[in-house]
Amino acid sequence: MRAIWKGAVSFGLVNVPVRLYSATENHDVQFRQVHRTDGGRIKYKRFCSKDGEEVAYDDIAKGYETEDGSMIVLTDEDMADLPTRSSKEISVEKFVPEDQIDPMLLDKSYYLEPDKSATKPYVLLREALxxxxxxxxxxxxxxxxxxxxxxxxxxxxxxxxxxxxxxxIRAADFATVEDQEVSDKEMSMARMLIDELAGDYDPDEYEDDYALAVEALVKAKLEGGEVQQPEVEEEESGEVVDLLAALARSVEKAKASRGESTSSAPATKAPAKKAPAKKSAAKKSTTKKAAAKKAPAKKSTAKKSAPKKKAS
Structure with a gap:
């Protein structure tokens, strides 16, 4: 495990240096959005809903939307004035009975590990609790x-x-269930059912059958050769487009220096390759720019490997 935070627990005059570790991890099955026909990942661009222009990350600010739909733009200077704390201290405010803490209030869990020099006060606090x-x-x-x-x-x-x-914590915003008269026989049967299903909680009795089924499905597809090779990253393909544009401009410049006409030469786009005859009609709607970016993928001969589960 890797510590994500270092600080100290303080109560009274006692100070316990500790390291913080995430106590939980998300094992939910993660899917990617891909193109159904070739498995290419779906990419999204940030653009302004007003002018339709793509927005650079450096030009993106935080916005607070009011109840009437108005948008208040908050600058870095505005955010810097907000009250924040960078203290590396876990400050004990009070000790309360366990039954006073509603489980609904509890959120993310962390383990606290003491420094070697702080084992004794750590144990003292643990035992006292x-x-x-x-x-x-x-x-x-x-x-x-x-x-x-x-x-x-x-x-x-x-x-x-x-x-x-x-x-x-949201309130149960629906009509409260009214009390109903329950006969002694009905109550007796309900208690009998509870007694029949009574037992101790054993986490090993439960498993995520959905995740296991997805893993089995993916494994079967791997063994059957149903694998799509990932496409070239967008940044790399963007560099190719820039290179083609630069080459096209260089050709125009060379022709102009020789007095030749450049009207027939393409400005920035490279000639697109013809699509294979088996391609569906839906693929014809792809823009010329996308065609220039992405060449047909070659069939991979790489050894297949089992998928790795992504930890959150």
Whole structure:
């Protein structure tokens, strides 16, 4: 594991240097958007909805949309004036009973590892939390913004879980289910059903059957040779277009220096290759610029390899 943050837990006059590790990771199946016919990745460009022009990353600012749809542009200077904290301190505000923390408030989890020199105060805090049955309410700055969190103990390790702000918990905005009269027989049957399904939670009894099915499907397609080679990155193909444009301008310039006419020479575009006869009619709608960028992909003879699951 790799530490993502270094700081210290402070409570009273006690200071415990710690390292922060992400305690969870996302194993959701990740898909790419691709062209159905050749597997090429779909690329998106940033453009302005007003003038339709492509916008460079350096010209993009943060915008705050008001309730009436108006847009307020916030500059870097505006953002610099906002209250932020860069403190490397996990400051304990108070110790509260565990049952006072609504699980809905808990967000992302992190493990806290003590420095070698801080093992004793770390153990002291851990034992005190367990014996008292309490959690520590703390404030911490992660990525400059201050947030609330709790410290609790799990399997002998202090875990920090960031918290949502109270106004981020939505109310159940629908009609409350009215009480209904339930007969003794119905209640008895319900209790019997609960007793039949009662047991202890064992995480090993559950698995992500969807992810396993996707892996099996991908493996079968690999073994069957249904593999599309990735296209050349957009930046590289863009350089090719620029090179072709430069070559075309050079040809025009050379002809002009010899007094030859350049009206028939293309300005910036390279001649597009003819599409294979088997191409569908839908492909004919591809622009000339895209045709100049991308040459027909050669059939790969590379050894196939099993797909790697992407960690989030």
């Amino acid at each position: 367990e014996v008292q049955g309490r959690m520590a309410i703390v404030t911490v700055s992660i990525r400059t913004r201050m947030t609330m969190a709790v410290l609790r103990v799990r399997d002998g390790v202090i875990v920090m879980q960031t918290m949502l702000w109270p106004d981020e």
